[in-house]
Amino acid sequence: MRDELLRRAIGLAQKARDLGEMPFGSLLAASNGDVLIEEWNTVLSGNDISAHPEFKLALWASRNLDSATAKTTTMYTSCQPCGMCTGAIERSGLGKVVYALATEQLNSLKPSGSTLTGFELDGPALFDEARVPIDGYYS
Numbered sequence: 001m002r003d004e005l006l007r008r009a010i011g012l013a014q015k016a017r018d019l020g021e022m023p024f025g026s027l028l029a030a031s032n033g034d035v036l037i038e039e040w041n042t043v044l045s046g047n048d049i050s051a052h053p054e055f056k057l058a059l060w061a062s063r064n065l066d067s068a069t070a071k072t073t074t075m076y077t078s079c080q081p082c083g084m085c086t087g088a089i090e091r092s093g094l095g096k097v098v099y100a101l102a103t104e105q106l107n108s109l110k111p112s113g114s115t116l117t118g119f120e121l122d123g124p125a126l127f128d129e130a131r132v133p134i135d136g137y138y139s
Contacts, residue, residue: 001033005076006100008038012053013078016040026053026077028061030096035126036073053077055083071095078107 007029012025019040019110027038037060039053054077075115079101081089087095125129 002076002098005029005033005074006078006098008035009076009078010100012038012040016053019045021045023111024053025056026075027103028057029074029076031072031074048133050084052082052085054081054097055088058085058088058094060076062092065093067093074098079103 009025009027012027013023014025016025017023021044022041024041025039028036030036035055039060040055042051042056043049043052054075057075063074065073073094074096075089075098077093077097077099080103081097082101082103
């Protein structure tokens with residue numbers, strides 16, 4: 001069942017590419033393997049940088065599943081979720097993610113020197129001050 005659902009996610013990635021979108025696809029399955037919802041990347045057509053399929057599935061789950069049900073689901077996705085999607089998946093309470101292509105493998109398919117980060121990242125800084133509103137929140 002795992003490979004069959006991964007192949008379905010890969011098929012959604014192909015559908016996205018055929019539609020002129022970025023080639024990523026994902027689906028969310030119940031514990032018995034029934035597909036609850038499937039999505040593909042619509043960043044380009046929707047002019048929405050958050051329209052990754054993993055993000056859309058996590059958002060759907062947070063709106064449509066109670067936490068106990070969400071914990072029993074598995075997301076099958078054509079590629080390892082990015083940082084944005086990983087955060088959304090974690091917050092939605094999904095139980096498991098199975099991916100076909102690791103980030104390192106994805107990067108090896110891009111032209112040499114190609115990256116998505118075109119900005120400078122500077123931090124961490126001011127730990128003692130930044131921790132004050134957060135300290136104790138997760139206790």
